Amino acid sequence: MHVVIIGAGEVGTSTAASLASDHDVVVIDCDADRTEDLKYQYDVLTITGDGTDSSVQERADVAGADMLIACTDDDRTNLVACGTAKTFGDPFTIARVKSTSYLKTWERDETAFGVDFLVCTDLLTAENIVRVIGLPAAVDVDPFAGDLVQMAEFEIGAESPVADQTVAEADRFESLTFVGIFRDGEVEIPRGDTRICPGDRAVVVGSPESVQAFANDIAPDTTPNDADEIVIVGGSEIGYQTARILEERGLRSRLIEQDGERARWLAEQLPDTVVMEHDATDTEFLSREHVDEADIVVTALDSDERNLLAAVLAKRLGVDRVVSVVDSADYVTVFEEIGIDVAINPRTVTAEEIIRFTFESVAENIAVLENDRAEVLELELDEGCALVGRPIRELVEEIDAKFVIGAIVRDGEHVTPRGDTVLRPGDHVIVLVETAFTSELASMA
Amino acid sequence: MRRTVDARATLSYTGSIVKYLSASMSVPLVVALIYREDVVAFAVSIAIAVAVGAGLERLDDEPDLGPRDALAVVSLAWFMAAVVGAIPYVVAGYGTESALAHPVNALFESMSGFTTTGATATAEISFEQHSHALLLWRQLTQWLGGMGIIVLMVAILPQLAVNGAQLMKSEAPGPGLQKLTPRIAETARALWLIYVGFTAALIAILFVLGLTPLAPEMNLYNAVAHGLSTLPTGGFSPQAESIAAFSPVVQWVFVPFMVIAGVNFALFWYLLRGEPRRMLENTEFRTYLGLVTAFAGVLAVGLFAGGAPATLIGGITEGAAENALRQGVFQVASLLNSTGYATADFAQWDRQTRFFLLFVMFVGGSAGSTGGGIKVIRWLIVAKALYRELYTTANPDVVKPVRLGGEVVDEDVIRGILVFTLLYFLIFALAAVFIELDTARMGEALTGTEAFAASLATIGNIGPGLGPLGPFGSYEFLPNTTKVVMIGLMWIGRLEIVPVLALFVAGIDDR
Numbered sequence: 001m002h003v004v005i006i007g008a009g010e011v012g013t014s015t016a017a018s019l020a021s022d023h024d025v026v027v028i029d030c031d032a033d034r035t036e037d038l039k040y041q042y043d044v045l046t047i048t049g050d051g052t053d054s055s056v057q058e059r060a061d062v063a064g065a066d067m068l069i070a071c072t073d074d075d076r077t078n079l080v081a082c083g084t085a086k087t088f089g090d091p092f093t094i095a096r097v098k099s100t101s102y103l104k105t106w107e108r109d110e111t112a113f114g115v116d117f118l119v120c121t122d123l124l125t126a127e128n129i130v131r132v133i134g135l136p137a138a139v140d141v142d143p144f145a146g147d148l149v150q151m152a153e154f155e156i157g158a159e160s161p162v163a164d165q166t167v168a169e170a171d172r173f174e175s176l177t178f179v180g181i182f183r184d185g186e187v188e189i190p191r192g193d194t195r196i197c198p199g200d201r202a203v204v205v206g207s208p209e210s211v212q213a214f215a216n217d218i219a220p221d222t223t224p225n226d227a228d229e230i231v232i233v234g235g236s237e238i239g240y241q242t243a244r245i246l247e248e249r250g251l252r253s254r255l256i257e258q259d260g261e262r263a264r265w266l267a268e269q270l271p272d273t274v275v276m277e278h279d280a281t282d283t284e285f286l287s288r289e290h291v292d293e294a295d296i297v298v299t300a301l302d303s304d305e306r307n308l309l310a311a312v313l314a315k316r317l318g319v320d321r322v323v324s325v326v327d328s329a330d331y332v333t334v335f336e337e338i339g340i341d342v343a344i345n346p347r348t349v350t351a352e353e354i355i356r357f358t359f360e361s362v363a364e365n366i367a368v369l370e371n372d373r374a375e376v377l378e379l380e381l382d383e384g385c386a387l388v389g390r391p392i393r394e395l396v397e398e399i400d401a402k403f404v405i406g407a408i409v410r411d412g413e414h415v416t417p418r419g420d421t422v423l424r425p426g427d428h429v430i431v432l433v434e435t436a437f438t439s440e441l442a443s444m445a
Numbered sequence: 446m447r448r449t450v451d452a453r454a455t456l457s458y459t460g461s462i463v464k465y466l467s468a469s470m471s472v473p474l475v476v477a478l479i480y481r482e483d484v485v486a487f488a489v490s491i492a493i494a495v496a497v498g499a500g501l502e503r504l505d506d507e508p509d510l511g512p513r514d515a516l517a518v519v520s521l522a523w524f525m526a527a528v529v530g531a532i533p534y535v536v537a538g539y540g541t542e543s544a545l546a547h548p549v550n551a552l553f554e555s556m557s558g559f560t561t562t563g564a565t566a567t568a569e570i571s572f573e574q575h576s577h578a579l580l581l582w583r584q585l586t587q588w589l590g591g592m593g594i595i596v597l598m599v600a601i602l603p604q605l606a607v608n609g610a611q612l613m614k615s616e617a618p619g620p621g622l623q624k625l626t627p628r629i630a631e632t633a634r635a636l637w638l639i640y641v642g643f644t645a646a647l648i649a650i651l652f653v654l655g656l657t658p659l660a661p662e663m664n665l666y667n668a669v670a671h672g673l674s675t676l677p678t679g680g681f682s683p684q685a686e687s688i689a690a691f692s693p694v695v696q697w698v699f700v701p702f703m704v705i706a707g708v709n710f711a712l713f714w715y716l717l718r719g720e721p722r723r724m725l726e727n728t729e730f731r732t733y734l735g736l737v738t739a740f741a742g743v744l745a746v747g748l749f750a751g752g753a754p755a756t757l758i759g760g761i762t763e764g765a766a767e768n769a770l771r772q773g774v775f776q777v778a779s780l781l782n783s784t785g786y787a788t789a790d791f792a793q794w795d796r797q798t799r800f801f802l803l804f805v806m807f808v809g810g811s812a813g814s815t816g817g818g819i820k821v822i823r824w825l826i827v828a829k830a831l832y833r834e835l836y837t838t839a840n841p842d843v844v845k846p847v848r849l850g851g852e853v854v855d856e857d858v859i860r861g862i863l864v865f866t867l868l869y870f871l872i873f874a875l876a877a878v879f880i881e882l883d884t885a886r887m888g889e890a891l892t893g894t895e896a897f898a899a900s901l902a903t904i905g906n907i908g909p910g911l912g913p914l915g916p917f918g919s920y921e922f923l924p925n926t927t928k929v930v931m932i933g934l935m936w937i938g939r940l941e942i943v944p945v946l947a948l949f950v951a952g953i954d955d956r
């Protein structure tokens with residue numbers, strides 16, 4: 001595959017690094033020092049120039065490229081680069097943006113800006129933070145269909161309320177499906193009368209809200225709920241998106257922002273979040289507002305130094321869990337060594353998302369479970385494929401493979417699959433399948 | 446930069462408005478022809494009004510309006526409209542016993558008409574003393590003033606459309622102007638069309654009812670006259686007994702139309718465009734309907750339990766379920782949004798029910814309705830802003846915007862509303878004290894409560910007060926000084942204080 005990457009920053013470099021071994025990679029950056037470094041570091045071709053310039057793109061042979069990844073730090077550069085690329089041919093274009101407003105525009109029409117896939121850094125990071133703080137009990141969490149559906153794997157302890165219940169008893173949530181139970185290293189496809197034993201690992205697929213509610217049900221002590229205190233320090237875009245997603249999940253947080261105008265804007269956008277205007281590194285303020293009693297503190301300030309200070313302060317005050325956004329990938333380990341529970345780097349998150357997308361695979365999206373005993377796939381159904389047009393009950397009886405359909409995304413809406421649900425072309429189905437049958441099932445989509 | 450009002454441009458604009466407004470006097474002229482009454486009075490009035498308007502218009506050939514001038518135009522136009530509207534009362538009453546022949550009473554009646562107050566300066570409402578034409582003019586002034594004479598002029602006069610938004614903003618009831626279409630003239634036309642539509646509907650229903658045995662007193666004249674004063678939340682009636690002159694069926698018909706008059710007319714525009722949710726989910730609309738229902742229910746129960754001992758007009762309500770419900774609902778629907786019709790002499794009710802009505806009068810209609818008073822939306826925002834102040838006092842670091850129906854209310858708007866409400870109460874209280882002292886001086890002592898009710902009834906554009914100023918009384922006996930103050934109260938009440946006061950402040954050069 002011929003891949004053109006525009007922007008040789010952290011995201012571009014790590015994407016190039018992971019693609020270089022299997023693909024022909026061309027990296028464009030306007031900084032000659034960076035391209036020079038990269039040329040010797042990895043087996044890639046580098047071009048120094050403006051990635052939005054059509055003559056530069058011509059030199060990079062965008063016309064013959066299979067994929068173009070625009071991942072500079074500037075939103076507009078990335079969008080223009082993708083638009084320019086589409087004038088040469090039809091490479092699959094991926095753009096990285098920070099602003100969620102471009103994402104909204106793109107979601108209205110997925111050909112907007114000539115972009116085929118848009119990665120929104122700040123939103124992605126915020127979703128990541130919410131997964132980390134929202135589902136601490138989960139062994140594994142993966143988003144599907146643009147975070148409309150989540151897969152989560154939970155270990156069932158002896159004291160869990162669902163231990164020794166049947167699946168039918170434990171499944172109390174409308175848009176949640178039990179797709180698999182791992183017991184003694186074997187995957188079991190759950191039926192309504194399957195009993196959940198302590199020590200099992202249960203895999204559920206459903207809307208993020210229902211997964212959250214389920215987590216609350218099986219692990220009430222560790223899963224945050226209304227009563228838990230979540231404090232977000234810093235009203236950066238990531239802080240804002242985190243608070244917004246928490247609101248969507250029904251969790252109220254407190255958001256501390258120092259700048260008056262920004263605080264006002266945040267308070268206007270977030271009706272269910274308490275926005276406070278103060279310096280979050282003021283210890284007197286932190287103890288006055290009982291931040292020490294918070295269950296979770298997220299630091300999302302604009303600089304790593306201040307994030308570190310705020311995170312260390314929160315830890316010292318005795319906060320249970322501190323999650324920190326770290327702008328520079330180099331400091332991630334430093335943060336975690338100091339005792340910050342989770343350090344999240346937006347660029348790493350972005351690079352992972354892009355790389356995940358560039359892997360050629362049978363499915364749109366894939367998650368591997370339990371040393372590859374089972375996989376959760378997201379399949380887009382084509383017109384006339386074998387799965388379309390029949391009720392799920394018939395498919396299950398007919399197809400000789402161990403699989404469970406966990407969720408369907410139809411026209412951007414989550415649909416809970418039931419025995420009589422009929423699949424349609426264009427549906428995205430999220431399905432758990434025993435690894436041995438993966439290719440068989442994928443070939444039917 | 447010019448720091449004071451451009452007097453010539455302002456007067457010229459005012460002149461144009463007055464000139465075209467006087468055309469509306471041809472309606473009573475036609476009525477006079479039909480009833481073979483004094484046509485000359487209206488012909489003379491039109492001549493004077495047009496002459497005044499044209500004369501003022503001549504002062505500036507190419508008037509150019511700034512924001513300061515727009516406020517001045519609106520304030521002056523409303524004052525001049527009242528002045529010109531008073532001419533027929535004086536001319537028609539000349540040489541007769543009519544109290545309205547006195548210029549102060551005539552101006553009071555005219556201002557009360559245009560501002561949709563409905564307080565009357567004549568104790569004698571009858572066709573023996575006043576012509577059909579004159580009493581219809583009285584109704585028509587309310588109809589013109591209801592949706593707003595500036596809105597009307599912006600809708601029909603292209604030369605006003607340029608500054609239309611500025612002008613309409615100063616006139617519009619409530620804290621802001623809702624532009625429905627990109628062109629302000631179209632917005633003005635849409636609002637007037639809805640207004641005309643409801644008026645026509647009410648007239649048609651009343652007229653048809655009059656043809657049946659259900660409402661023998663309702664003839665075409667009465668149907669038109671009451672149609673003209675219901676939608677503007679006016680309250681004038683050519684009948685001495687107001688709506689009590691009609692059968693219970695007719696009284697019930699008025700209720701929904703009075704309630705509609707207190708609703709933001711922009712919401713009906715959304716309804717017509719097929720967006721009913723914007724109406725049903727509007728916080729002010731829901732609160733308004735909730736208040737009407739709740740207050741009407743409480744009053745009906747109060748009346749059923751015997752809150753209306755005097756039975757002169759309105760009948761016995763104690764133990765009479767239908768009558769208690771009808772009197773309760775009608776009076777609340779009429780007084781809450783400042784209409785001022787009555788089916789019972791509530792001035793004779795007992796203390797509790799009277800005080801309850803006084804409380805109801807403080808509410809007012811909705812923003813963008815024809816109703817007067819403080820307005821539901823302001824009460825909502827004042828309540829929320831006060832709660833916010835208390836909350837942030839306890840939690841000084843919390844940033845808490847005031848929200849109304851999910852929308853954030855701008856801080857400047859909140860400040861404006863708090864200032865308005867404070868000014869409203871200040872002026873209301875000062876005027877009440879003045880009325881009390883002035884009437885005592887003349888030996889026509891009102892009780893303290895009656896003076897406060899009178900102040901509220903005029904600044905809130907409601908009309909009837911308590912005591913001798915009740916729904917079947919009149920303001921005629923009051924001293925002229927008090928009447929002049931009340932003319933001012935009605936004027937600033939309709940324009941919501943700020944434009945009128947700004948007119949005086951803008952004239953002061955504070956260099």
